[in-house]
Amino acid sequence: MTITTTTHLNFRGTARAALQFYHSVFGGTLAVTRYSDVGMPAGAPGAQNVVFGQLESDSGFRVMAYDIPGASEGTTDAAHAGHTRRANGVTLTDQPFFLSARGDTIDEVQQYWAALAEGAAVIEPLAASAWSPGFGMLTDRFGVTWILDVAATRGGR
Incomplete structure (x- = not known):
């Protein structure tokens, strides 16, 4: 059996910025899905926030992240x-x-x-x-x- 662990980070409206920053540091492939991409109305509060984000590099670095629904947006994590x-x-x-x-x-x-x-x-x-x-x-x-x-x-x- 093989198992892989990946740290999953929780943010308050800054997941996209954090993932982009980590991408600039570690490189790799970045995938980001917004709440609006999975059915939340585009104009709803938080619709542009990250429901699923993942960064994976060839060197083995991996992290996942999302924005906590309803958490105080705009606050610094x-x-x-x-x-x-x-x-x-x-x-x-x-x-x-x-x-x-x-x-x-x-x-x-x-x-x-x-x-x-x-x-x-x-x-x-x-x-x-x-x-x-x-x-x-x-x-x-x-x-x-x-x-x-x-x-x-x-x-x-």
Whole structure:
């Protein structure tokens, strides 16, 4: 049996913008379906919002997203994302999950980091750590907290 997991992100009217941003960072194929595409009257509130969105790249990055029906549109998702910070060497958070992206080299991860960091709150700068040649954490402009790191070689860093 084979199983594939894909993170599904929930937004408040900004799913399309978030998916387009992630597409600019990771590349790949973007599919977006609006509520109006599946039968909601085109003039109804929220009809232009995303009912199904997916980004998939050849490198293996995949994410799905949609806009929560009836959620406060126009609000920034970062305001609803919870809070994550580092203190005394530990991560303190009230979020139920982070999105992790791991690359094989620091150069690859640095590219993704630089793009995701635009408008983001950096929690832990990208740098070598005890468990990885490169590790960093940030909350992007859409309120999604990311962990980016470089895969450690077998037997240590």
